[in-house]
Every structure is written in C-alpha cells, then in structure tokens.
Amino acid sequence: MSETTQTKQTSSDALAQHATPYGTIPPASPLPSRKPVSLPRLQEMQNRGEKIAMLTAYDATFAAVADAAGVECILVGDSLGMVCQGRVSTVGVSLETMRYHTECVARGLHRAQATSWLIADMPFASYQESREQAIRNASVLMQAGAHMVKLEGGGWTTDTVRFLVERGIPVCAHLGLTPQTVHALGGYRVQGKGDVAAQQLRQHALALQDAGATMVVLEMVPHVIASQLTSELPRCATIGIGAGNGTAGQVLVMHDLLGVNLGKMARFVRNFMQDQNSVRDAIAAYVAAVKDGSFPNNALHAW
Ligand code: KIV
Helix, strand or coil, rough: CCCHHHHHHHHHHHHHCCCCCCCCCCCCCCCCCCCCCCCCHHHHHHHHCCCCCCEEEHHHHHHHHHHHHHCCEEECCCHHHHCCCCCCCCCCCCCHHHHHHHHHHHHHHCCCCCCCEEECCHHHHHHHCCCHHHHHHHHHHHHHHCCEEEEECCHHHHHHHHHHHHCCCEEEEEEEECCCHHHCCCCCCCCCCCHHHHHHHHHHHEEEEEEEECEEEEEEHHHHHHHHHHHHHHEEEEEEECCCCCCCEEEECHHCCCCCCCCCCCCCCCCCCCCCCCHHHHHHHHHHHHHHHHCCHHHHCCC
C-alpha cells in the first residue's frame, strides 16, 4: 500500500470512529480558543459587565450546536415538559425525565469537546420535601453530567440552597414567575409589580445570594426591578427572561428562539431564525444581541 493510500485510510478510519449516519457532532471543539465556562469565569464576566448568554437544550445535537454558536450556559429546562412532551405545564415532569435529557445533553457536549456550563432543572416535587430529598435528587442530575442545578422558589428554598452549596453543588435560583407554581400564582403573569411585591422579591433574592446561589433566573419581572436587583447582587448573576436588558444575562427556550412555535409567542420572545439561514447562525445572532444589549428591547420584550 502506498504511503498516500495508507494516510487516507488512517484518516477515514479516524472519521469513521466519530462520524454517525445521522447528524454530525464534531470530535473537536468548534470554539478551540474558549476556556471551559466555570463559576469563576461567570463571576469574572459579571464583574466586567459582559452579558451571559444562556439557552435551553434538551438533546445532544442542539446542545452541541448551541455551544458552537457561543452560548456560555446551557439549561436543560423542565420547559421540556411543554416543548418536548406536549404538556400544558411543567408540573408533570419527572426526575427521571430530567436525568435522561441531562445525560443526552452532557453526552453531546462531551463528544463535541464543548465548553459550556451545564445547568439542569430540579423538577416539581423533587426538592420541596426536605434538604435530604433535595441533595439526593440534585445528585442524580449532577451524576448525569450537570454542573449546577436550578430550583424554583423564594425564601423557603434558602435552607435547601445553603445545604446543597455547602456540599459542593452549585445552585441557580429562580424567582418571579415560577412555572412549577403556576396554579398557585393564578397563571403565567408578571410578578414583583408594586412596592410590596418588589420588596418581597428583593428580600428573597438577597437571602438566596447569602445562602450561596451564584445565579438567579428572574422570569417576568418588571425591568426596573430586575435592573435594581442586578446591582444589589454582586455574587449572584441575574439571568432574565421577560425581565428587560439590565440583568447580567439572558435565557430563552430554544424552540422560541427558533420560532418553532405554532401559537402566540410570549412578549419576551424574539424569533432569531427570521433573518438567518441556519440554527447555528440564529443562536449566534441571539448571543450577539444579548452581548451588545440589543436583546431584549425593554420597549418590546419587557414590562
Ligand atoms: O424550564 C426552563 O426552560 C426555564 C427557563 C424558561 C428559564 O426555567
């Protein structure tokens, strides 16, 4: 066999090891110069005012594409209950479902040598009972490949957050519209409106920062309140969805960003696929718009 034929064969063998007939996840990072996103790196971004771009993903390929497009954080959200499972709320999502999707996403990121920070949602009824229940179930998601867990709720979650953080599990809190309690809240509506509600939100956010939460999603909160909170939480990055452009970062549900939606889109959504020809370009446009502050536009996407 000639040397050229041998070289060709070796490289096609190497390709065969990684290639699959369905979809292609590269065997090497598409962003080779980016260091793995870590808690210290996210804190540095927050300190220097660089916006953090977060996006949901529920499977290996979309997670790898989101990473390649430059998002820093990938959230395996329990919104998968709606967009993947066809539910009307996130209440019915199980821990096993979250474990399965977290593992799929983690595998996709690993195969792509991706550098994103991976967050998994703790589903309804997986942490409310006790701190022991919370650590047992958070461990399932961490062992599936998550770097951080997210849990919804205000002051009552503080003890749980502290318990997890002290035991080495990074926590992202979630305040404002908390979809798992949609029935108690009376629907998907803006939270923290008016002085009393805003003050309560502030107290919960400060308590969660004190307990060690290093991120907090603020969902459907008036943009003025979200901006104020952002400046009061130097150790806890605020990630907004329907909370205006004054937060430390933004998050969207992948399907919404891509316009994969037959109904009326929520006010806080922008379809980034509209001016792009590929999913990767649409996500990259989202990342760019988050970074330069043009998304969200407070007049269009916030309250
Ligand atoms: O479940 C989810 O995707 C979320 C985001 C909307 C923040 O919690």
